[in-house]
Amino acid sequence: MKDWYANQEITLLDILDGLIDTGVVLKGELIISIANIDLVYIDLRLLITAVESIADRSDLRM
Amino acid sequence: MTHYEGDSLIYVYGLIPASELIPSVDRMDEHIFHLHKHGEIIAVFEYVDPLVFSQQTIEQHVSDPNWVKDRAVSHHNVLAMLHQQFTVIPLKLCTIFADYKSLEEMLCRHYDEMVALFSNLRGTDEWNLKIYYDKEKLKQHVMLNNNSILELTEEMNGLSPGKQFLMKKKMNAVIELEIENEMKRVCMETHEQLSSASLKETVKKVWGRNVTGIKEEMTWNSVYLMDRKSSDFLRLVKQLENDFIESGFIFKASGPWPVYHFAHIHSEKT
Numbered sequence: 001m002k003d004w005y006a007n008q009e010i011t012l013l014d015i016l017d018g019l020i021d022t023g024v025v026l027k028g029e030l031i032i033s034i035a036n037i038d039l040v041y042i043d044l045r046l047l048i049t050a051v052e053s054i055a056d057r058s059d060l061r062m
Numbered sequence: 063m064t065h066y067e068g069d070s071l072i073y074v075y076g077l078i079p080a081s082e083l084i085p086s087v088d089r090m091d092e093h094i095f096h097l098h099k100h101g102e103i104i105a106v107f108e109y110v111d112p113l114v115f116s117q118q119t120i121e122q123h124v125s126d127p128n129w130v131k132d133r134a135v136s137h138h139n140v141l142a143m144l145h146q147q148f149t150v151i152p153l154k155l156c157t158i159f160a161d162y163k164s165l166e167e168m169l170c171r172h173y174d175e176m177v178a179l180f181s182n183l184r185g186t187d188e189w190n191l192k193i194y195y196d197k198e199k200l201k202q203h204v205m206l207n208n209n210s211i212l213e214l215t216e217e218m219n220g221l222s223p224g225k226q227f228l229m230k231k232k233m234n235a236v237i238e239l240e241i242e243n244e245m246k247r248v249c250m251e252t253h254e255q256l257s258s259a260s261l262k263e264t265v266k267k268v269w270g271r272n273v274t275g276i277k278e279e280m281t282w283n284s285v286y287l288m289d290r291k292s293s294d295f296l297r298l299v300k301q302l303e304n305d306f307i308e309s310g311f312i313f314k315a316s317g318p319w320p321v322y323h324f325a326h327i328h329s330e331k332t
Contacts, residue, residue, distance in 0.1 A: 010316065013269070013274060014190070015135060017266070017269070018190065018319055018320075018322045018323075019155050020155070022152070022154070022322035023152040023153050023154035023157075023322055023325065024077075024151055024154065024325050043127045044275050047273060048274070051135050
C-alpha cells in the first residue's frame with residue numbers, strides 16, 4: 001500500500017480547505033475581515049500545487 | 063513585550079497560553095513576530111502595512127489567486143509552527159486590528175472563554191480525511207458482490223434477447239443506486255469508527271474534480287479532533303483503508319493540523 005502518511009505533500013487545496021471559514025472569528029474591535037473565498041474560482045493549477053511543508057521551510061520567520 | 067508601531071495594522075495569527083511560552087520567550091522575540099500578553103493569553107501578531115491590508119485592498123486581493131495562496135500559506139505556516147510547540151487558538155485568515163488598544167479590548171472581552179478554550183484544546187490535534195473512489199473499480203465490486211444485482215443478472219440470463227435489452231436499463235439504474243449505497247455505507251462506517259476515537263468531529267463539503275484536480279471523485283471530507291496521547295489517527299485510517307481499498311476507495315488522511323475547525327468563540331458581545 002502506498003505510504004501517503006509520511007512526507008506527505010500538502011497542497012494549497014489542503015490548506016485552504018482547512019483555513020476557509022474556520023478559525024476563531026472575532027467581531028467588534030476588528031476593522032478588517034476577509035470575504036469568503038470560493039475555491040471553485042481559484043485557479044486549479046494553484047490549488048493542486050504542493051506547498052512546502054512546515055518542516056522543510058528554512059525561512060520561517062520566528 | 064513589544065512596542066507598538068503607530069502607523070501599522072496588527073495582523074493576529076493566533077493565541078497561545080502564557081504558561082506554555084515562558085521557556086521560548088527570548089527566542090520568539092528575536093524574530094519578526096510580536097507577542098502581546100494579556101493575563102494568561104498571548105496574541106502572536108505581525109505589524110502589517112495599512113496600504114496593503116486595508117479592507118478595500120484586501121477585497122481586491124481576494125480575487126487574485128496568487129495573493130490568496132501566499133497569504134494562506136503564510137498564515138498556515140505560522141499557525142502550524144505554533145501548533146508544534148503550544149496550544150493554539152487559530153484566528154481566521156486576515157484577522158487584523160486597527161491598533162494595540164482594539165486588540166487589548168478584544169482580549170479583555172473574550173478572556174474567560176479563551177482561557178477555557180486553551181484548557182479544552184490542550185494536547186489535541188486536528189486530522190482530516192478525504193475519501194475518493196474509482197468508479198469503475200467500485201462498479202465491478204458492486205456487480206460482483208451485491209445480492210440485488212446478482213439476482214437481477216441471474217434473472218436476465220433466462221430472458222429472451224428483447225427482454226434482456228429492456229431489463230438492462232433497469233439493471234443500470236440498480237447498479238447506480240447500489241454504487242451510491244456502497245459509498246454511503248463505507249463513508250458512514252469509516253466516520254463512525256473515527257468519531258468514536260475522536261473528541262469531536264465535523265463533516266465538511268465534498269469538492270468536485272474541478273477543485274481537487276484528482277482523477278477520482280471525492281465522496282467524503284471530514285475533520286476530527288484527536289487526543290494526541292491516546293489516539294493514533296493514521297493507524298485507524300490505515301486499518302479502514304485496508305478494508306475498503308479493494309472495492310475502489312482511496313483514503314487520504316492529513317495532519318496533524320492546528321485546530322482550525324474546533325476553536326470557537328461563542329459569546330460575541332457587541
